[in-house]
């Protein structure tokens with residue numbers, strides 16, 4: 595989840611905690627943005643559940659030519675993180691040289707500045723750091 599500093603003030607820190615969504619019928623765990631229905635059984639009864647914030651890199655890419663909002667951060671790593679709860683999330687992996695990242699690296703979630711908005715507002719979101 596990514597929110598601006600203005601939204602952060604309005605919504606408060608709980609909105610920025612890492613969470614997934616779980617189907618009330620079959621228990622399938624999904625990423626937080628799968629909000630409409632369970633993609634396993636089709637139920638619309640789904641509940642947000644907190645994630646512990648730890649997992650491992652299942653695959654990753656190194657971005658050398660970022661979109662405009664992320665200029666100046668390159669090169670940076672974007673990983674597919676398999677959370678310990680089993681759900682797969684895409685997220686930046688920071689504070690590590692790209693050549694030191696590999697499949698299987700243990701990571702943990704951390705709240706960081708994500709980007710600058712077009713009107714100078716600052717967006718925050720979940721990134722991951724190596725869990726040593």
Ligand SMILES: [Zn+2]
Nearest residue numbers: 617620632635
């Ligand atoms: Zn289900």
